[in-house]
Amino acid sequence: MGYKEVYEDWLVNPYFDEETRKELRAIEGDEDEIRERFYCDLEFGTAGLRGILGAGTNRMNIYVVRRATQGLANYIIKQGASGKGVAIAFDSRHMSREFADEAALTLAANGIKAYVFDSLRPTPELSFAVRCLGCTAGINITASHNPAEYNGYKVYWEDGAQITPPHDTGIMDEVKAVKDFESVRTMKKEDAEAAGLYNVIGSEIDDKYIACVKAQIKDPQVIREYADKLKVVYTPLHGTGNIPARRVLKELGFTQVYVVPEQELPDGDFPTVAKPNPEDDAAFELGLKLAEKIDADLVLATDPDADRLGVRVKDSQGVYHTLTGNMSGCLLAEYTIGQIARLRGLPDDGTLIKTIVTTNMADAIARHYGVNMIECLTGFKYIGQQILNFEKSGKGTYLFGFEESYGCLIGTYARDKDAIVAVMELCEAAAWYMSKGMNLWDAMVEMYERYGYYKDEVQSLSFSGIAGQETMKKIMAGLRADIPSEIGGLKVLSVRDYQNDTILDTASGQVRPTGLPRSNVLYFDLDEKAWVCVRPSGTEPKIKFYYGVRGTSMEDADRRSAELGKAVLALAE
DSSP states (O other): OOHHHHHHHHHHOTTSOHHHHHHHHTTTTOHHHHHHHHSSOOOOBTTBEEEEBSSSTTSBSHHHHHHHHHHHHHHHHHTTOTTSOEEEEEOSSTTHHHHHHHHHHHHHHTTOOEEEESSOOOHHHHHHHHHHTTOSEEEEEOOTTSOTTEEEEEEEETTSSBOOTTHHHHHHHHHHHOOOGGGOOOOOHHHHHHTTOEEEEOHHHHHHHHHHHHTTOSOHHHHHHHGGGOOEEEEOTTSSOHHHHHHHHHHHTOOOEEEOGGGSSOOTTOTTSSSOOTTSGGGGHHHHHHHHHHTOSEEEEEOTTSOOEEEEEEOTTSOEEEEOHHHHHHHHHHHHHHHHHHHTOOOTTEEEEEETTSOTHHHHHHHHHTOEEEEEOSSHHHHHHHHHHHHHHSOOEEEEEEETTTEEEOSSSOSSOOHHHHHHHHHHHHHHHHHTTOOHHHHHHHHHHHHOEEEEEEEEEEOOHHHHHHHHHHHHHHHHHSOOSEETTEEEEEEEETTTTEEEETTTOOEEOOOSOOOSOEEEEESTTOEEEEEEOSSSSEEEEEEEEEESSHHHHHHHHHHHHHHHGGGGO
């Protein structure tokens, strides 16, 4: 059927509830809107589902969630793993609780036990719960930092990481094979509960998760001495971080924690921000206002599912500085690895892990401490995959892992980025540097002086709808067909094409494999230690252009970055 026929079926089919049909009747005659909602199925990709809430096959609604869960259930059954159950968490977004229940009831109807949190929880706790409960898989209902009109559906496997090969493609194939919404199984909640297939989980998992987070503390003594001297402003941006972040800090003795009152409570409308993204300056307006009022040392913001952390730190002159995800990640990597080295010594196989679009300052940190560096594809699941490889092989000790998009993990109790542990460790680091007569900005500048003034940025171009998808394909195809010899006056030394698994040395013409899974990404190594990476986003309709430089001073790095930034977007022309 064409999209118009599918739309007309949804209008009259009694399988779809009256509220859904009413929403669709309201767009009768609006051909563009009908096409956008029904021209395709909302794609179940390697990160699961993410889309705009609403009725239609290309929207997030209970029917699309049921269909995705039926595909997941089919895969679990074929793996012979239906006896271990699935953990389910959800955030503060509209329809999150409803989608969690719908997923649980579809699993239950397929004979698979569901463990559903009693209220909203952060993403890293879901990752922890999968392993803690010995589940086959996990489902998290969240759209992370997207605007309020979005929601999403992430799938985790038994190791606690988001799905990677071969499970990602296996589940995708099973979801695509579910052609008929009416064939999806579901059951009443009371029947599922009576059968022991719908189980509520809560404080027992919270307590174990928080204990594991607190176990990552490096120097308890410095916390005992300085925790009550540190002033922290924190905002959960209307999301899931409020309770666990405050609990951890309180239990450790950080008494001067001030929560932004306007952003404290969960709210799917995110009324104080255009989008709840700690990468955006706008998300910090209220936090900085409070920080200046109380003279806070640092300002912390977590996104709605509390896997990303944004940071502002005060210098000795009272000026608040923005730490990008690369900067805060390096600060935490330096502190974590440095404290392990100081307190008990680094293992011979100690490893720092980053993604391919993360700052090269991480490489400099690894070299300084003499630890291994592993680079993996964008997406924290690939860092989780490396941790699993260490466990299976018995070779490699995970020290720290992070990606430029404001996410890191300290410890291996979870397998996804965790803003709760990052909040804790950053406060510990601030206390430790305070004991040395320094603040976190002093620590950042000290790192620049030691490793070089690295500056890394990202720019995006958005392409919505059907036409936008075609435009993005043309841009990537064009860059592959006509490889630039220079970008912004900097010579291209090599080109990594992760889709074709090739690294081309432009001087010699030699080609070697990347050694990483295939992905639609192009990476250009430039002279003067600069680089550019181009990749379509896996979660949003946009192409991202990442780039980095290394300067001799902050001013030099700013100048080099600005020059390269002007040239980067021209690659899309």
